[in-house]
Amino acid sequence: MKITAAVMRAKSGTFSLEQLELDEPKDHEVLIRMVACGICHTDLLPRDQVVPAPFPAVYGHEGAGVVEKVGAQVTRLKPGDHVVMSCHFCGECDTCMSGQPMYCRDFFKANFSFARMDGTSTLKNGEEVVHGAFFGQSSFATYALGSERSVVKIPSDVPLELMGPLGCGVQTGAGAVINSLRPQAGDSIAIYGAGSVGLSALLAAVVTGCAVRICVDPNEERLKLARELGATHTINPSKINPVDEIRSITQGLGAKFSLETSGNLSALRQAVDSIQIMGECGMIGAPAYGTEIGLDTWGLLLGRKVRGICEGDSVPQLFIPKLVELYRQGRFPFDRIIRFYAFDEINQAVEDGEKGRTIKAVVRF
Structure with a gap:
C-alpha cells in the first residue's frame, strides 16, 4: 500500500x-x-x-x-x-x-x-x-x-x-527503577540526566516511594521541571561537584542507587562514585561502540554494583499496561x-x- x-x-x-x-x-x-x-x-x-x-x-x-x-x-x-x-x-x-x-x-x-x-x-x-x-x-x-x-x-x-x-524512552527510564534497581520505600536514588529517560525514572522513583530523589543535569529549566515532578534535590554539575553534594545530602553515605541516562562518560563515573557501600548504579546511556571507562576498583570491592540496563528490563506486554494505568490514576x-x-x-x-x-x-x- x-x-x-x-x-x-x-x-x-x-x-x-x-x-x-x-x-x-x-x-x-x-x-x-x-x-x-x-x-x-x-x-x-x-x-x-x-x-x-x-x-x-x-x-x-x-x-x-x-x-x-x-x-x-x-x-x-x-x-x-x-x-x-x-x-x-x-x-x-x-x-x-x-x-x-x-x-x-x-x-x-x-x-x-x-x-x-x-x-x-x-x-x-x-x-x-x-x-x-x-x-x-x-x-x-x-x-x-x-x-x-x-x-x-x-x-x-x-x-x-x-x-x-x-x-521505548519512558519504558526504559521507568523500568530501570521499577524492574531493574527495585528500590524499597525510603531509599535514596541519584538520577544523572533530566531528559525523557531520566525524568521517567524520576516519576518511577516517586511511585516506588524513594524518599530522597536527586536529579543531576546542567540545564536549569530541566532541573526546575524535575523539582515539579518530584525531585527532592537537584544538582547542576557545572556549578557544584555532584558526588560531594550527593554525599552531603545522604549524611556522607552516598545514594543507595544511581542511574546514568545520558551516555556521558564523566557522568557515568560520577554516578558510580555517588553510590554507597553495597549500592548499585544502573547504566542506560549509550556512548559510541568500543567506549571504555575507568572505575575505582577498590570502591567496587566494597560491594558496589554497576550494571547495564536495556529497555528497563521490561516485558512490554506486561509493563506498558502498568504504566498506562499509573498515568490514568494521575501517578505517572x-x-x-x-x-x-x-x-x-x-x-x-x-x-x-x-x-x-x-x-x-x-x-x-
Missing part, C-alpha cells in the same frame, strides 16, 4: 517526506495506522552511523496507532485496537523464554538490521529498496508494520497520541515532558531535541 514516510538518505542528513510502498502484513504481523510517534536519541544513532546502518532508511520506534489489518496467524490483536509499538525480539531464545526479551540473543538483528528477521524488506520506492523494520516497526510513517509479539494493546480511553514513548504524569509536532515538522523536532529545547518530541500524523 502507498504510505508517506520520513526517509533518511545520507549520514547526518535530514528527513524527507516521500511516498513509499509498504508490504502487506505477513502471518504474525499487523498493519497499523500511525497516530503519533516519539523521537528518541536511538533514532539518530543510525543517522550518524554510531551504529552501522544502510541508507536510505526509515526510522521511528515509539509508534502509537490503530490496528488496520492483521496477518493470518495473529490472535491477540484485531482491527480497531489501540496499540503501542515496542522493541522487537525473537521470542524463542533462552533469554526471551525466561522472561527477559530485552536481552534477546538476536536483539541487534531484530532491531538494527533494517529488515524482517527473515531478511526480507518491508518498504520500497519503485524498484529501490528503502530499509525499514527499524525496531520491528519504522514508525516515522503514516502506516507501519509490527510484530504481534512486540505490539501492545492499550485501553481506548487514554489519549493515544501521548502513548508512543511508552514503547509523563505527559509533562512531551511536546507535539506535525509530521512535516520532524526535522525541527529533531533539532529541538538535540539542542535541549524539547525533552520528548512526538510527531502527530
Whole structure:
C-alpha cells in the first residue's frame, strides 16, 4: 500500500517526506495506522552511523496507532485496537523464554538490521529498496508494520497520541527503577540526566516511594521541571561537584542507587562514585561502540554494583499496561515532558531535541 514516510538518505542528513510502498502484513504481523510517534536519541544513532546502518532508511520506534489489518496467524490483536509499538525480539531464545526479551540473543538483528528477521524488506520506492523494520516497526510513517509479539494493546480511553514513548524512552527510564534497581520505600536514588529517560525514572522513583530523589543535569529549566515532578534535590554539575553534594545530602553515605541516562562518560563515573557501600548504579546511556571507562576498583570491592540496563528490563506486554494505568490514576504524569509536532515538522523536532529545547518530541500524523 502507498504510505508517506520520513526517509533518511545520507549520514547526518535530514528527513524527507516521500511516498513509499509498504508490504502487506505477513502471518504474525499487523498493519497499523500511525497516530503519533516519539523521537528518541536511538533514532539518530543510525543517522550518524554510531551504529552501522544502510541508507536510505526509515526510522521511528515509539509508534502509537490503530490496528488496520492483521496477518493470518495473529490472535491477540484485531482491527480497531489501540496499540503501542515496542522493541522487537525473537521470542524463542533462552533469554526471551525466561522472561527477559530485552536481552534477546538476536536483539541487534531484530532491531538494527533494517529488515524482517527473515531478511526480507518491508518498504520500497519503485524498484529501490528503502530499509525499514527499524525496531520491528519504522514508525516515522503514516502506516507501519509490527510484530504481534512486540505490539501492545492499550485501553481506548487514554489519549493515544501521548502513548508512543511508552514503547521505548519512558519504558526504559521507568523500568530501570521499577524492574531493574527495585528500590524499597525510603531509599535514596541519584538520577544523572533530566531528559525523557531520566525524568521517567524520576516519576518511577516517586511511585516506588524513594524518599530522597536527586536529579543531576546542567540545564536549569530541566532541573526546575524535575523539582515539579518530584525531585527532592537537584544538582547542576557545572556549578557544584555532584558526588560531594550527593554525599552531603545522604549524611556522607552516598545514594543507595544511581542511574546514568545520558551516555556521558564523566557522568557515568560520577554516578558510580555517588553510590554507597553495597549500592548499585544502573547504566542506560549509550556512548559510541568500543567506549571504555575507568572505575575505582577498590570502591567496587566494597560491594558496589554497576550494571547495564536495556529497555528497563521490561516485558512490554506486561509493563506498558502498568504504566498506562499509573498515568490514568494521575501517578505517572509523563505527559509533562512531551511536546507535539506535525509530521512535516520532524526535522525541527529533531533539532529541538538535540539542542535541549524539547525533552520528548512526538510527531502527530
